[in-house]
Amino acid sequence: MKIALPSSAGGHLTELMQIRGAFDKHDKFFVTVRRKDTEDLSLKEKVYFVEDTGRSPAGLLKNIADSLKIALKEKPDVVITTGAGAAIPFSIISKLLGAKLVYIESYCRANSKSWSGDLLYPFADVFLVQWPSMVSRYGKKAQYWGGVF
Numbered sequence: 001m002k003i004a005l006p007s008s009a010g011g012h013l014t015e016l017m018q019i020r021g022a023f024d025k026h027d028k029f030f031v032t033v034r035r036k037d038t039e040d041l042s043l044k045e046k047v048y049f050v051e052d053t054g055r056s057p058a059g060l061l062k063n064i065a066d067s068l069k070i071a072l073k074e075k076p077d078v079v080i081t082t083g084a085g086a087a088i089p090f091s092i093i094s095k096l097l098g099a100k101l102v103y104i105e106s107y108c109r110a111n112s113k114s115w116s117g118d119l120l121y122p123f124a125d126v127f128l129v130q131w132p133s134m135v136s137r138y139g140k141k142a143q144y145w146g147g148v149f
Contacts, residue, residue, distance in 0.1 A: 004076035004094060006031035006067075006087035008052075009038050015082045015106060019148060029074060031067070033086045053085040064089045071097055082106060083116030095123045102126040104148055105134060113137050 003023045007013045009032050029046040032038045041047055048070045051062040067090035079094045080102045081087045095101045103124040105117050110131040117138065121127055127141045128148060135142045 001026050001077045002074065003028040004031060004071075004074065004079045004090070004099070005029065005081070006079065006090040007082050008084040008086045009033050009035045011108075012082045012084050012087070012106065013038065013041075015104070015148075016080070019104075023080065029076075031070060031087065031090045050086055050090065053089070060089070064093070067093050071099075078102065080104070081116075081120070083114060083120065085116065088116055088119055091120055092123055100125045103128065105129045105138075105142075107147065109134060 003026050005016055005028060007016045013032055029048060030041065031048045031050055033052040034049040038047060050066045051059045053060045053063050063086060071090060071094045076094055076099045078100045079091050081091050082104050091101055101124045103117065103120045105128060106114060107130045110133065121138055121141065124141065127138065127143065129135060129138060129142050129144050130147050132144050135144050
């Protein structure tokens with residue numbers, strides 16, 4: 001099974017790395033933005049760098065183009081993401097190409113939905129929240145399995 005692990009750098013990537021034992025024995029690759037910490041990760045893991053979308057339409061278009069190339073090349077079976085902006089295009093594109101999508105809402109989201117959660121909720125095959133109160137905020141697809149991170 002090939003697993004894609006797209007996330008923004010920083011806290012989203014840190015949370016994803018906290019569950020790395022769940023996918024370490026699988027063929028996997030990361031999709032993230034270029035920063036010092038992600039460049040260090042690329043010394044040990046397969047990492048693809050995409051444009052940080054920010055609030056830039058041009059950045060979003062570049063990210064979509066890069067994400068499409070990566071998804072077509074790698075053909076992941078499963079995408080596991082903690083979100084944010086840079087990970088959203090890759091996650092949606094991979095889902096449209098047939099991958100299963102697992103979204104894990106950030107641990108810090110105890111009272112309000114995230115932008116990436118709102119965008120990826122309709123596409124997710126498994127949608128995990130880390131606080132019981134968040135199930136009702138998202139709807140019946142959201143599942144609380146306890147704290148993941």
